[in-house]
Amino acid sequence: MAGPSLRPHVHWAQRHRELYLRVELSDVQNPDISIADNVLRFRAQGHGAKGDNIYEFEIEFLEPVEPKPVCRVTQRQLNITVQKKESNWWERLTKQEKRPLFLAPDFDRWLDESDAEMELKEKEEEKINKMKIESRVPKDPFRHLKKGYLVMYNLVQFLGFSWIFVNMTVRLFILGKDSFYDTFHTTADMMYFCQTLALMEIMNSLIGLVRSPLLPAVMQIFGRNFILFVVLGSLEEMQSKPVVFFVFYFWSIIELFRYPYYMLSCIGMDWKPLTWLRYTAWIPLYPLGGLAEAVCIIQSIPIFSETGKFSLGLPNPLNVTIQFSFLLQVYLIVLFLGIFVNFRHLYKQRKQHLGPKKRKMK
Numbered sequence: 555m556a557g558p559s560l561r562p563h564v565h566w567a568q569r570h571r572e573l574y575l576r577v578e579l580s581d582v583q584n585p586d587i588s589i590a591d592n593v594l595r596f597r598a599q600g601h602g603a604k605g606d607n608i609y610e611f612e613i614e615f616l617e618p619v620e621p622k623p624v625c626r627v628t629q630r631q632l633n634i635t636v637q638k639k640e641s642n643w644w645e646r647l648t649k650q651e652k653r654p655l656f657l658a659p660d661f662d663r664w665l666d667e668s669d670a671e672m673e674l675k676e677k678e679e680e681k682i683n684k685m686k687i688e689s690r691v692p693k694d695p696f697r698h699l700k701k702g703y704l705v706m707y708n709l710v711q712f713l714g715f716s717w718i719f720v721n722m723t724v725r726l727f728i729l730g731k732d733s734f735y736d737t738f739h740t741t742a743d744m745m746y747f748c749q750t751l752a753l754m755e756i757m758n759s760l761i762g763l764v765r766s767p768l769l770p771a772v773m774q775i776f777g778r779n780f781i782l783f784v785v786l787g788s789l790e791e792m793q794s795k796p797v798v799f800f801v802f803y804f805w806s807i808i809e810l811f812r813y814p815y816y817m818l819s820c821i822g823m824d825w826k827p828l829t830w831l832r833y834t835a836w837i838p839l840y841p842l843g844g845l846a847e848a849v850c851i852i853q854s855i856p857i858f859s860e861t862g863k864f865s866l867g868l869p870n871p872l873n874v875t876i877q878f879s880f881l882l883q884v885y886l887i888v889l890f891l892g893i894f895v896n897f898r899h900l901y902k903q904r905k906q907h908l909g910p911k912k913r914k915m916k
Contacts (some may be wrong), residue, residue, distance in 0.1 A: 562602045562609040565660035570641045573619065575634040576660050578602060579609060582632050589621045594636065611656060614649045617642075700763060701820050707754060708817035714748040715809040722803055734796035738786060741802055742793075748809075749779050770899040773892040778805065780885070781847050785854050788863065797850045804843035811835050833904040840900070844893040851886055855879045 563578040579600030586597045597610040620637040627633075638644075648654065718741050725733040725740065752775050759768045781801065786792050815832040818825060856879075858864065864878035 560602070560604050560607050560609045561611045561656040562600070564611065564613075564657050565662075566647050566657060567660040567663035567665070568644060568647070569665070570643060571638055573615075573636040573638065573647070574660060574663055575613075575636070576663075577609075577632040577634065579632055580630050581606075582627050585625060585627065585632060587623055587625055587634060589619060589623055589636070592618055594619075594623065594634075596634075598632070600632070611654075613647065613654075613657070616644050616646055616649050704758075704763070704820045705817055707751075707758075708813045708820065711748060711751060711809065712813035712817065714744055714751075715806045715813065718744050718748070718802060719806040719810060722799065722806070726799075731796075734799040735794050737799040737802055738793040742787075745782060745802060745805075746787075749775070749782050752778070767899065770896050773895055777847070777889065777892055781850060784864075785850060785882075789854060789857055791857050792850070792854050795850075795853060797846060797853060800846040801843070801850055804839055804846055808836060808839050808843065829907060833900070833907050836900050840893065840896065844889065848886060848889060851882050851889070855882050858882060 565576040565578070567574045575594075577596065577598075579598060579602045582598050582600040584599050586595075588595050592615050594613045594615065595610075596612070597608065599608050600606070602609050615636075618639040620639060622637075624635045625632065626635075646653070647657065721741055721744075722733070722737060755764075755766070755771050756768070756775060758764045759766050759771050786798060786801075792798070811828065811831045815828050818828065859877065859879040862875075862877075866876040866878075
């Protein structure tokens, strides 16, 4: 025969439009919370006054409430917010006059009716004052023009990198590994266009058109353009190497998520799957892209050493020549430092956009 169910300690408080319940259970697992026929039913596994057990209770509310409670679970307790159907002050919580033994006032949040009315009045005044302040701020007459420019910029970049990605993918399916060797000759013109246009992102940050920090943008754009224009663009021997395929492919995949995200942000839209991809896809793609860039530089070092291209001879008695291949070895260190800086920046952004949210349960 099953024993009596265990009830947790529950503390409650109210405002004119809301009820607050604080359930004294820690390490809550599998909470089942519902409201039907104006009765809240609770059942959950957790650690309470009787140890780690299943706890449950029911509360029939004094007046009608909305059937969708909001639950927030923390390590030490569980908080439930219930909306009243009508904004008024209740003389008690439950329909039964005698208060259940497991239920007690939450003195941390307790207010009497007059205090609650004062709090509501203060919130309304704060809202009105905020609206007045916002109305005094002069509107930017070029706001729509700036927004239109940013939407068009991100759209053009998205279409450009989409063309590169689709072109490379189709050729890969048709030609297989043979498509690796002519990637540069088939997509370089579009990549030149997109990466040259990307210099506008530095300008946008400098003039305050976007809030993106300047350093990560400078390091990424100049790093890519160095690989594209100096290492690949100046050496025909590098243009037919398979590593070009991987460099271009990783660059284009990253931008397939980044530019649409920024474009939608300009018009105030937030598509959650795209937001998740924007702040998650870089985790595998940035290391792979950085590795491909590093391989590209390593493969170019012997070619620059043989040809002496871009090496600088100094007019001095020792006839010292600064080999460009040596500068490339130094650049490898800078490359990985740049990846680290971008990783930190993107990780902070990911925490900001995809960090822990308040857990809600209906």
